[in-house]
Amino acid sequence: MSEVLPWQLRAAFARSLSDMYGKEVPAYTSLLEVSHAVNADVVARLGADAERLGSIDRVTAERHGAIRLGTPREMAQVARIFGAMGMHPVGFYDLREAATSAAVPVISTAFRPIAADELARNPFRVFTSMLTPSDRRFFSADLQRRLESFLDAREIFPPELMELADRAETHGSLSSTDAERFLELSTASFELSREPVDRAWYDELEAVSAVAADIGGVASTHINHLTPRVLDIDDLYARMEARGITMIDDIQGPPRWEGPDVLLRQTSFRALAEPRAFRLPDGTIETSSLRVRFGEVEARGIALTREGRAIYDRAVAEVDERSAGLGAEERQEINREVWRREFPTTEAELAARGLAYFTYGVVDGAAVPEPIVYEDFLPRSAAGIFQSNLTDEGSKDVSQEGVARDADWMAGALERDLNDPFDLYARQSEQSRRDAAAALGVRPD
Numbered sequence: 001m002s003e004v005l006p007w008q009l010r011a012a013f014a015r016s017l018s019d020m021y022g023k024e025v026p027a028y029t030s031l032l033e034v035s036h037a038v039n040a041d042v043v044a045r046l047g048a049d050a051e052r053l054g055s056i057d058r059v060t061a062e063r064h065g066a067i068r069l070g071t072p073r074e075m076a077q078v079a080r081i082f083g084a085m086g087m088h089p090v091g092f093y094d095l096r097e098a099a100t101s102a103a104v105p106v107i108s109t110a111f112r113p114i115a116a117d118e119l120a121r122n123p124f125r126v127f128t129s130m131l132t133p134s135d136r137r138f139f140s141a142d143l144q145r146r147l148e149s150f151l152d153a154r155e156i157f158p159p160e161l162m163e164l165a166d167r168a169e170t171h172g173s174l175s176s177t178d179a180e181r182f183l184e185l186s187t188a189s190f191e192l193s194r195e196p197v198d199r200a201w202y203d204e205l206e207a208v209s210a211v212a213a214d215i216g217g218v219a220s221t222h223i224n225h226l227t228p229r230v231l232d233i234d235d236l237y238a239r240m241e242a243r244g245i246t247m248i249d250d251i252q253g254p255p256r257w258e259g260p261d262v263l264l265r266q267t268s269f270r271a272l273a274e275p276r277a278f279r280l281p282d283g284t285i286e287t288s289s290l291r292v293r294f295g296e297v298e299a300r301g302i303a304l305t306r307e308g309r310a311i312y313d314r315a316v317a318e319v320d321e322r323s324a325g326l327g328a329e330e331r332q333e334i335n336r337e338v339w340r341r342e343f344p345t346t347e348a349e350l351a352a353r354g355l356a357y358f359t360y361g362v363v364d365g366a367a368v369p370e371p372i373v374y375e376d377f378l379p380r381s382a383a384g385i386f387q388s389n390l391t392d393e394g395s396k397d398v399s400q401e402g403v404a405r406d407a408d409w410m411a412g413a414l415e416r417d418l419n420d421p422f423d424l425y426a427r428q429s430e431q432s433r434r435d436a437a438a439a440l441g442v443r444p445d
């Protein structure tokens, strides 16, 4: 019997989730149609240049998803499920610290392939967040206790799924029968549950934070968006609005400009109201609606080094400060102006100033730099995306001390090593530099 490898499981899982999501969230299907049309036009216009940051096959299949969990135990379980698919935890994001109006009570990581050849096969990634019930800025001691006992009692991932995940990781593959079952169970774990929601409990949490209610108000999790990648996000934005789908009023991240695209630009449409059953305190069931699934799209650029990222972070802070109270158009103008002042307009200069990561191929006896695409997320945009399905800001008591959480804490919860994104890019760049030097018979400098 043929064995299914981790990357094949990953690609099949991404397809399976996409099929499920498309059936349940029709606006996602429109987003895919528009993304494909935009990408086809860019390839027709630019030819090979359109594929500088990834082959069109990779970009067409590329998605990221997002899930939200409640406990370290659930985080460790999902790490085993993603581990079976060759997806490893990368990076630590603290969204409690984002700009106060956008702060949410979660810390996050992203599961993704880390080797260049694995990314090329299928780069599926999942942004994974965990609630922080012990953070006093959001939860009282009493609410924390009730929230934790609710979360501890639920079982999101069935034991059979966990067994298959461990088998896949131990053997490095699954039989096709096991793979099919693994895909069925894992897809089902991320589907929206039809179980009635306890109205009083959900409302109590929602008063604190809609994200807390979304995570801890129900006994299951769900994929809350699945993001395709586009080669021209400004064009996509205009085409979606022309179809009558209202997008958030901005594209987050770097501005549209004449220089190289770096990091990540994202935009989204608001969560759709979907019918949901609620159980009222007197036991009756009522159908109402919840907005928990939304649509997002992204364009990816070159990965920045720590130096490049420091410039980026400073630029974002300056744009925020100068555009407070201004509209999206004016904000973009300021963003562009700051960008032109801070960032070089060519890849060659980015490389020369050590601001971005490149690999080196040998062509006609010379080392030729190729940009490394950014495979991760931005805390600021992530916090902004969380807002797409929040009805109000909830309440946060800033006079309280937050609970300390960092990358080491997250690694402990996951019971695995947490990869540092900068280290991964630097290693890939270094390796290719050494390979190119060896091919050219010179010393790497």
Ligand code: OOG
Pocket (backbone or CB within 6 Å): 065, 066, 067, 068, 127, 129, 224, 266, 296, 377, 378, 381, 382, 383, 385, 386
């Ligand atoms: C995750 C938000 C983060 C992104 O693209 O930055 C994210 C969430 O809303 O659960 O997906």
Ligand code: NI
Pocket (backbone or CB within 6 Å): 064, 065, 066, 127, 225, 227, 296, 385
């Ligand atoms: Ni996202």
